[in-house]
Amino acid sequence: MDFIEILKRRRSNYSITDKINISDNELTEFLEEIIKYTPSAFNSQSQRAVLLLDEKHKLFWNQLIEIMSNILKGEQFEKTKVKINGFKAGYGTILFFDDSSTTNGLMEKFPLYKENFKKWAIEQNGMLQSNVWLGLKTKEIGASLQHYNELVEEFVKKEFNIPEAWKLNAQMPFGNVTEAEKEKDKLEMNKRFKIIK
Numbered sequence: 570m571d572f573i574e575i576l577k578r579r580r581s582n583y584s585i586t587d588k589i590n591i592s593d594n595e596l597t598e599f600l601e602e603i604i605k606y607t608p609s610a611f612n613s614q615s616q617r618a619v620l621l622l623d624e625k626h627k628l629f630w631n632q633l634i635e636i637m638s639n640i641l642k643g644e645q646f647e648k649t650k651v652k653i654n655g656f657k658a659g660y661g662t663i664l665f666f667d668d669s670s671t672t673n674g675l676m677e678k679f680p681l682y683k684e685n686f687k688k689w690a691i692e693q694n695g696m697l698q699s700n701v702w703l704g705l706k707t708k709e710i711g712a713s714l715q716h717y718n719e720l721v722e723e724f725v726k727k728e729f730n731i732p733e734a735w736k737l738n739a740q741m742p743f744g745n746v747t748e749a750e751k752e753k754d755k756l757e758m759n760k761r762f763k764i765i766k
Contacts, residue, residue: 575706578750582711583652585659585744589710593622596708600663603704607697610689613675616697617666617735628728629664629721630657630742636720656715659744663701664725667694670734694738701741711746714739 589596597620604618621629630653637649656662672690676683698714705712722737 575703579703579706580711580750580753581713582743582746582748582750583655583713584747585655585711585742586747587658587660588745589660589708589743590745591708591710596620596661599704599708600701603700604697607693607700609693609696610686611675611679613671613686613690613693615668615671615690616694617668618697618701619664619666619729619731621662621664621729622660625729626659626661626742627657629662629725629740630654632724632728633717633721636724640720656713656740656742659742660710661743663741663743664737665694665698665739665741666731666735666737667691668732668734669736670732691738698739698741705743709745710743712741712743714741716740 591599600618600620604616607616609615634650634653637653638646641649667690669690672686676686679686702712702714716739718737718739721740725731725737726733726735
């Protein structure tokens, strides 16, 4: 697949299974390379990721269901539970973090750019998320990006022994895709892109 084809095929895949076409070792090495070569401001490398597999993957989503049961009631909770169980049906989950100690250290070291470092941390975490998402698609693995951060961060740090300085930004459940990807409407390019000579 060439790069544009991968971009076209990347979707939020909600119907996923607990199978993928590569081994855990291959997946781990692949993700390590993506993390290593994703750019960051001042080469800060503040992006962090945690790969949850097997029972730890299921534990994460089961905990989220438990949390949501205390927030939502009735039909609203049941719909949310179905959605979360769809994520749990996948093969694994990647948790994305920013190491705030790195970001805060740069703010102190380079006061001229102080106001920018938190924005840059978000941008470089987004680059990592996008690179992983596209990378998974090259392996015929589907994914979606979720943001239950504030609800599960305390549990995640305690259960998985995550450093306190790591700030949770997103969760990416992934697995084999069970539904064909559908084309989405796109704005006319002249509304999004200008050429100036």
